[in-house]
Amino acid sequence: MEVGSPPKALTIRVVSDGRIGMENQALGLAEALQRLSPSEITVRRVKWRKAFDKLPSALKAPWMLDPASDDPLPGAGDAWPDVWIATGRATLPLSLMARRRSGGKTFVVQTQDPRWRTGDYDLVVAPRHDGIAGPNVLSITGSPHRISAERLAEGAKTFADRLESLPRPRVAVLIGGKSRAYDLPEDHAALLADRIATAVTATGGSLMLTFSRRTPEAAKAAMTARLSGLPGLIWDGEGPNPYFAFLQFADHILVTEDSANMAAEAASTGKPVHILPMVATKPADKFARLHADLRERGAARPFDGTLESWTYTPLVETDRAAREILNRLAVRNG
Structure with missing residues (x-):
């Protein structure tokens, strides 16, 4: 050379x-x-x-x-x-x-x-x-992922006019669904939605909600019905995906406990990650170990119905x- x-x-x-x-x-x-x-x-x-x-x-x-x-x-x-x-x-x-x-x-x-x-x-x-x-x-x-500061900033551009002016704290809610170890039946989805609505309302904040391909339709409907009155955006799956924008604009990130990928991606932002409980259908020791790891790193805590803030060093795994x-x-x- x-x-x-x-x-x-x-x-x-x-x-x-x-x-x-x-x-x-x-x-x-x-x-x-x-x-x-x-x-x-x-x-x-x-x-x-x-x-x-x-x-x-x-x-x-x-x-x-x-x-x-x-x-x-x-x-x-x-x-x-x-x-x-x-x-x-x-x-x-x-x-x-x-x-x-x-x-x-x-x-x-x-x-x-x-x-x-x-x-x-x-x-x-x-x-x-x-x-x-x-x-x-x-x-x-967690697992390797595509989240980076550059990708989040780029993804946020498409949705800046819809998300930047939302009242703070802006709460990103990432909902998974049925898997080998977890389920999200309609009644549990409704309960989660009510707890989320109470927390967002108490802080005067706003909601940015996205579902995964695994989210049951009944759960989607129950959560949408209970949360659509809040300021913010519930993505219906049509048009550009706001996932990166949600992570960029969020002050808090709520993630269902069934997704290792979403939890690791959320923890790479340095923002408080609240783990939402689901209905366990079989022992989920691997997920328990992941959540314990995230807690030890200071990134995640179980969702307790409030939106407490904390700081930690973002994961760069x-x-x-x-x-x-x-x-x-x-x-x-x-």
């Missing part, structure tokens, strides 16, 4: 099954790398043909991928990426193929607990609440994971 020439951009390949929540973990980590070092990011979405989807990962081969999938592996004569970041069960065999076929050129990162050949990836970035360990495992609070990748790449490349 010539003296004074810019460093070569890293090539990063993000691989997922296309589900937004999953893809955002890998993409968020790639974007954090890009903030730290010049990088070019490409995204590949894959799924297996129905006949092969349930096969153990060890038995899968690229020809079993659905024809609608992107080609995740470089073709003959194509360059391998410097970094491969994948997430989800569907990507596991492809990640190990990339590591083997690239001859070690590609640094392979898997997010979440792979639960299969954990020691065979270059790095596993896993939530601390998953409880896995190893020389190639980096445990972080995605950036920490990106720095770890760069450090390990530097060691590998000498």
